[in-house]
Each structure stands twice: as structure tokens, then as C-alpha cells.
Amino acid sequence: MPFPPKIEQLLEDLNFFDDRMERYQALIECADRFAEAPESITGARPFPESHRAPRCDSEAYIWTEPQSGGRFKYHFAVENPQGISAKAMAVILDESLSGEEPELAMNLSHDVVFAIFGKEISMGKGQGLMGMIDQVRMQTRRLAT
């Protein structure tokens, strides 16, 4: 199954880079756009474990806010200041899934992690990013069905 259209577009852009550092730079630019979820969405710290991405040592938290037309806005917090990849992933998920058909989120494949970050990503890091996808899928499914 293809990835959501905006992720396909991102991959097309990333594949343009031959040099891996240029690719990383593009992902860092994603991370630079990260904006933490507002307190009106998250509530006060500590955030509830039920919103935490499993297996993510960057301590990523996810909230799904219903919008009109049965669509959703995804909000993220990344508690580990060194969680650059988690921040990049959060921005990519928000920009590609928020306001879109919920099926895109519910059916998002773990393979997207390797497609974006490369097969050389460590197992630990990869699992954390897949955990973010798991949390997005789970919250979307719970609210959409």
C-alpha cells in the first residue's frame, strides 16, 4: 500500500539527495518546525502514560484532537531534548495526517520509518519512531470508529 500522499511527496524530495548528510539536514529542518502541543490539549505535566508512544526513549506523547468532518489534528510533545528524530517524525506525521482522511493514519505502515530515516537507523531508534505511529493509529482508530 502506498504511503499517504504528503509522505510520498516528502520521500520524493528526500530521494533527490545523494548525500546522506543532505538527507539528514532535510529531516533536521522538519525537526526545527516542531512546536509542542499547547497546554490546552495536553493538560499539565506529567503527561499521562496512555498518550506516550511505546518503545520511544525520546518520550514522545501524542494527542488526537477531533475536527469537523470526522478528521483529526495530531499534537505532539517530545520530552527528551535530544529527541531530534522524534521531533522530525512528529512534524512529518502532523503535516501529512492532520486534517486528512483518518484511514491514512489508521493504515500507516511502520515501513514509513525506514523509508524516511533510512535502513541504517538503529533498532532502538526505529522502534521508538514506530511506537509513535502505533500511538497515532491507536488514537485515531479509537476516535474514528
Added chain:
Amino acid sequence: MSISSEVAIEQRGYTHPEILVSTEWVAQHLGDADVRLVESNEDLLLYPSGHIQNAVQVDWTSDLNHQVVRDYLAKAEFEKLCSRIGITPDTTVVFYGDKSNWWAAYALWVFTLFGHKNVKLMDGGRLKWEKEKRPVTREIPKFAPTQYQAAHERDDESVRALRDVVMQHVKAKKPLIDVRSPAEFTGERLHMEDYPNEGALRGGHIPGAKSVPWARAINPEDGTFKSADELRKIYQEEQGVQPGDDVVVYCRIGERSSLTWFVLTHLLGYQKVRNYDGSWTEWGNLVGAPIEKP
């Protein structure tokens, strides 16, 4: 709570205090041509997102590991790597990184396999540097390539233990230290919490191994090493592993145990410590290898 991080490195009682440098020392040597800073992380985006000025990146998967065989670089590839980062055998290489210097210690250990003598770790790694709000840059430094000549072929005997050696070690009932989490040691989990099962068929530990999770050597608030007295209490008094013992350390793939190898060898002066990099991902699957559960 430990306060060793507030005590100067040379006053912490280590056998080889010169193996560690402080963040302040690094800050004072940023432009030193005889010093090369090397950052090694788990997260590949960390270095390009901001690193210490003039630091180069050495990645454990793409730079240190052989790309086809489960093994490290051979001498020629190691020389190519060192030439690329512009060092000579006389350069002082200072490693630092994320995860309390796991990967930095791993890189330092690999450099040791090829006999690079002047190696150091920056105490506290990225965490301490960032907590002190020291500057980072995204500028990738360029150094003139060198013609690095390694001291010798990769030495797979002095600080590295391969599986046959470990098997003999077990039979001889010599000390082994399992640095994984307690749940991995008991076999309750086949992998570190929050990490995947990397295909180990069995849970447990190598027979006779003592459980000393790697993180016990670290002050969690800033990633620095505990004092020698604190470390001796853990390894010598609690576990009865002595500096004269022939010790093998292991974890899941050899990265966490590199840090324990560093502690025992360099901070406590143990004479013979070898890192079993095959670790549980090999032993837990190895035909004919005995395991133990509590």
C-alpha cells in the same frame, strides 16, 4: 545521591584518570590540531542537528561495522576511516555522544582494537555539554585527509572475546558480567525495555554471569562516571570481581558492555577485561551454548 560529577576527574580515584576529559577541557581544546573530537550517537540526526565545534561524526553502523559480515572493519578500512577524519596515530581522539556515552565508548573500544593509543572519553557526553548550555554548531568541519597507518591488524584477542573464547571462559568458571537490565538477565525479557527482540530465541544469561546493569556506573543526572570508590563497591565488594581476574563483559550487541569494559579497564585498572560483542544476540541463539535462568 552520588556527587562524583562535582569532583574533578583527577580527584575521583581512577586508575587512569587521563582517559577522561571534562567538558571544560574540551572547550579549551576546540582548536587544538593534535586533538580530534569524535561524536558517536545512536540517533543519526543528533550530530547534524548540532555538535561541538570541530567534532566529526563516526557512526557505529556505517563507519565501524563491516557492511556484509557481522564484524568490525578490517585494518585497511579502519585506516581509510582515520585518514578521512584527518587523524594520525599521534592524534588524541576524544569521543563523546548520546545515551551516556554508550556509542562513544563503543567507538573508543573499536579504536583500541587497532592499537590507537591516544583515546579519551568526554565525561558526561552530549548530555552534560548540553546541560551546561555550551555552544554547538551545524557546521561540518573539514580536515585535510591523512595517510593513517594502524599500529597493527585488528586485535581480536586482547580486549575482544569471540564465542569460542567465551565458551572456554564459562567452562573454566571465570567471571562474566552481564550488563543488561535485570529483566533481560533473568530471561523475563529477550531484549531491553523499549527495544525490539532482535531474534534471540532464548531468554536468560550465560552460565555464571553476574548481573551489573551498565547504568550503575553512571550518574544519571549528567551522564558522568561515578567515583572509583563507588565503582569498586559495585564490582569488587558486591560482585566479588577483582582487578586481577580474567573478566568477560557482554550485553545485547556489545555496545552497553563497551562502557562497562571502559569502566573496569580504564577507571578501575582491571588487567584483563574483554568485551564479548556477539553478546546475547549471538549466545541466545547459538546451537550448543548453555544458558542459565535464576
